[in-house]
Amino acid sequence: MQVRRDESTHNSAALDPGSLLHSIGAPDLPLARALMCERLRRHRINEDVICAFALVPRHAFAPLHRWRVAYLDLSLWAGGAWLIAPSTVARMVTAINREPGQRILELGTGTGFQTALLAALHTHVASVDVSPGCVYLAAERLKRLGASHVTTAVASRLLSGVTDSFDVVLSNVATACPVKLFGNHVRAGGVLVAPTIMADSSQRLIKYAKASNEISDAVDLGPCCMPQAGDWL
Secondary structure (H helix, E strand, O other): OEEEEOOOOOOHHHOOHHHHHHHOOOOOOHHHHHHHHHHHHHOOOOHHHHHHHHHOOHHHHOOHHHHHHOOOOOOEEOOOOEEOOHHHHHHHHHOOOOOOOOEEEEEOOOOOHHHHHHHHOOOEEEEEEOOHHHHHHHHHHHHHHOOOOEEEEEOOOOOOOOOOOEEEEEEOOEEOOHHHHHHHHEEEEEEEEEEEEOOOOOEEEEEEEEEOOEEEEEEEEEEOOOOEOHHHO
């Protein structure tokens, strides 16, 4: 499995959005970012997660021609990956009961925006994706932000080469059976947060808790619309 490591020694509390915006020639959009954060606050998103959203410039992860709508509650196609709607990402990150030093497996790096949010929350993130292009671009953005404790990897399948168990597994792809596919990579006491395809083909974002050696509880976090796994598994 090809691995790209972030060699930055910066602390994730000192993420530098200005450096990232300068590197891609993007303006800052502080008012739009503040309005997005206020909308998330009305969704009862945890304040530390909202602070991470305020710090990480979402428009720097959006396609160049969509900067003006980057802070609306929309999923945007970014040429090879979806930039998932802010409210969905915020629900996923809020659901994981974050603790400093937590080890998180992110399935589907995509643009790297959610990875950057997790880095800003002082977690250790191993992120994998089947697209070399997505992983390369995400790794470059994360490096320019100064994100530490992040490892990105390209895999022929999302779980290729993954042998460890993690405190949290976050899936950014929808499947009908996430527990069967990903549950073995969640340590006892950990959680899996995954978009789950229901019998009527709708999607629900579900938080699965693992006690001892099996999933013991599931909490429905509401509807979502995420890319389906397809041939990635």
